[in-house]
């Protein structure tokens with residue numbers, strides 16, 4: 001009896017944790033849309049169009065190019081990419097940034 005209860009609990013736990021991490025990723029997509037990243041960037045793999053304010057790279061595979069630490073510094077305009085700072089400084093809470101970062105890193 002006890003074994004069954006424990007394995008039941010374990011599977012409930014796994015379900016809950018995996019669904020919240022997925023939700024976290026989708027929240028990151030929402031931050032991306034809310035913060036005006038689509039003024040310049042497309043993410044064609046996700047069907048995200050841009051307003052083409054500038055010729056910016058498509059971010060469909062950005063998760064294969066950079067790590068989280070780079071994204072944090074680059075999007076806060078602390079470091080350069082190809083000798084330039086990013087066009088737009090990320091303005092928002094740390095919590096929002098973490099969601100955004102998680103989503104960007106999932107784009108592979």
Ligand code: HEC
Pocket residue numbers: 032035036037038039040041053054055056057058059062065071075081082084086087088089090100104
């Ligand atoms: C005003 C236009 C503009 C906006 C708005 C903008 N970006 Fe960018 N972004 C660029 C340009 C241009 C580059 C290319 C920089 C370079 O290669 O020097 C770039 C590069 C990047 C890169 C690196 C891409 C690569 O292939 O290495 C990431 C990641 C990125 N942007 C994320 C974002 C996020 C997230 C937002 C929203 C918070 C955002 N950008 C908003 C113009 C913009």
